[in-house]
Amino acid sequence: MLIGLFSTSGSPGVSTTTMAMGSVWPDPVVVIDADPSGGDMLAAAGGAVEADREATLLELMRRGRQGHLPEVLDSQITTLPNGASVVAGLGHPGQAGGVAWTELAEGLRAVTHRDIVVDLGRWALPYPPTPLLRACDLLLMVGRTQLRGLRRAERVLPLVAEDLDRHRPGIGNVGLLIVNDHGPYAVADIARRLKAPVLGELPWDTRTAAVFSDGADPGRHMDRSPLMRALPGVVRAVGQLARQRRALGSRAPLVRQPPSTPTPVPQAPSTAPAAPPGVGLREMERSPRRLSAVHSTETAS
DSSP states (O other), X not given: OEEEEEESSSOSSHHHHHHHHHHHOSSOEEEEEOOTTOOOGGGGGTTSSOXXXXXXXXXXXXXXXXXXXXXXXXXXXXXXXXXXXXXXXXXXXXXXXXXXXXXXXXXXXXXXXXXEEEEEEEOOXXXXXXXXXXXXXXXXXXXXXXXXXXXXXXXXXXXXXXXXXXXXXXXXXXXXEEEEOSOSSOHHHHHHHHTOOEEEEEEOOHHHHHHHHHOOOOOSOGGGSHHHHHHHXXXXXXXXXXXXXXXXXXXXXXXXOOOOOOOOOXXXXXXXXXXXXTTTHHHHHHSOXXXXXXXXXXXXX
16 A cells, blocks of 8 residues: 655654654555655664665666566665665655656555555645655645644645545545644644544654654663654554555545444343442543644654
8 A cells, every 4th residue: 555645834744754654564664755855764874874875766766667666666675773664765856857756656556565655745836746646545744733834734735635636536635644743723623724634643752753853862762752652553543544545446534443342242131239320430531532632743854
């Protein structure tokens, strides 16, 4: 399956979020740096990885011509210290015009041995990766809770949705992945204002995000950080929805599915005395609450 992440404003954390998701993805996965402004994912190596200058998006395209991209994909992967397997991006913005984006999109959709998460960078006009954006089974706009980014998203998202519907009728809306940076807008307010569903929320955790953006030292207890605790749930929800949309031709509704619950087994009537009123409220208290705001990330890409 093919999942794309993009932004409508500068530095909301697309590259960092994409790599962070790739580092905990439960199935074989590769993160593709397709930011048309130039890739910087190898910065997350922090000098610990000697980058192979030939293992890049352009080289993947060169070797994968005539339908061979799925066969050569693994040869272009660089594994970073943070655990993400990536294909490095463009060297500078001028190279974006030389990429056969339609051919790249077709090749990535043909990959079956790995899931693919793509960093599509910031949407603007012109936007060279448009064919790749259209090809994704699931699109996520990464945003924050500040007014400036929200206003730009209000202007851009309708254009993206209109383009998707024109070229793939019925594909549905773009989902939102919100990095809550303690701005004035609650997540529910953002969804209502942008008329788009929130498919995931991540806490504002600059220390852990720096591991993925700049190769910072992860420390001894990175797995206990707010970002790393939140990622698995987001990844599961996004992966499940992307699989459904691939199976249904990208027409499954953009609704985050609740965890499935087993069908209860009929029990014989109990002879025990009835529990006093109030017992069982603890179970209700443990159930997830709908958040009006999330008080807890990510640094800029």
